[in-house]
Amino acid sequence: MSATDKVFAGSVPKLYDEYLVPLIFSVYADDLARRVAALSPSDLLEIAAGTGAVTRAVAALLPSDVRYVATDLNEPMLAVARQRQGDDPRMTWRQADALTLPFNDAAFDVVFCQFGAMFFPDRSKGYAETRRVLKPGGTYLFNVWDRIADNVFADEATATLGKMFPDDPPLFMARTPHGYHDKAVIKADLERAGFRDISIEILTATSRAPSAEYVAIAYCQGTPLRGEIEARxxxxxxAATDAVAEAIRKRHGSGPVEAKIQALVITARP
Structure with a gap:
């Protein structure tokens, strides 16, 4: 993973929330929220909350007496999430590294994370931290993107930018968001951290946007892919955004566009 892969700053958080969340995250946020709510947590921790796509979905399904702590490594992303959520007495917001969580042992009965594990520099260490803060009998829920070939818009954007910068293609999407999808590796990482009851489910959905331009802005300007382009x-x-838009338009049409997205949903207990 490149040092810039975890940098969500400048205009990226706003564009991420405005474009990328509706494009690919909302459907999985709703799924994860239902799974979390079904566990009826009393003390809940969210890791890598980002701009709060799952936070908002989960909070809408929980009763008033839940203690809900939302964390993210990037304070600019968390600031957007906090503003979007508004005043909610159940919520506590903390800037925190998933590998060194600032919480006591056995503090939460449910810990969850939407599309964050791919960014952990040491995934087993991150999972071990989750296990440490889980109460006995607690549950860890998280999801990760499947391979980039099963996520069409991301794949097309990466291929287009590879042609634009053939000597040094920007590979952020393939390398990090879509770089952690081997079920055997995920299971082994969790087992190394002390989890034993592990299930991994494939969840396919459809990504929809009002135009090809919308998709191009989402990926080229609303993710760390922007930093890769600007570094070159x-x-x-x-021009890179326009090239991605044109490639998507050629394949999917000049009006509203849609394409396959696919993720893995993991449930783990010690």
Missing amino acids: DASRLE
Whole structure:
């Protein structure tokens, strides 16, 4: 993983929330929220909350007496989440590293994380921290993206940018968001952290957008892919966005567009 893969700063958090969340995250946020709510947690921890796509979905399904702590490594992302959620007495917001959680042992009965584990520099260490803060009998729920070939828009954006920068293709999407999908590796990482009851489910959905341009802005300007493009040639960000939009338009049409997305949903207990 590149040092820039975890950098969500500048205009990225706002564009991420405005474009990328509706495009690919909302459907999985609703799924994870239902799974969390079904466990009837009393003390709940969210890791890598981002701009709060899952936070909002989960909070809408929980009763008033729940203690809900939402964390993220990036304070700019958490600031967007906090603003979007508004005043909620159940919520506590903490900037926190998933590998060194600032909480006592056995503090939460449910811990969950939407599309964050791919960014952990040491996944087993991150899982071990989750296990440490889980109460006996607690549950860890998280999801990760499946391989990039099963996530069409991300794959097309990556291929297009590879043609634009053939000597040094921007590979953020393939390397990190879609780089942790081997079920055997995920299971082994969890077992190394002390989890024993593990299930992994494939969940396929459809990504929809009002236009090809919308998709291109989401990926090229609302993710750390933006930093990769600008590192190669800052003056070509708009051209790169236009190229991705044109590639998607050619394949999916000039009006509203849709394509397959696919993720893995993992449930783990010690």
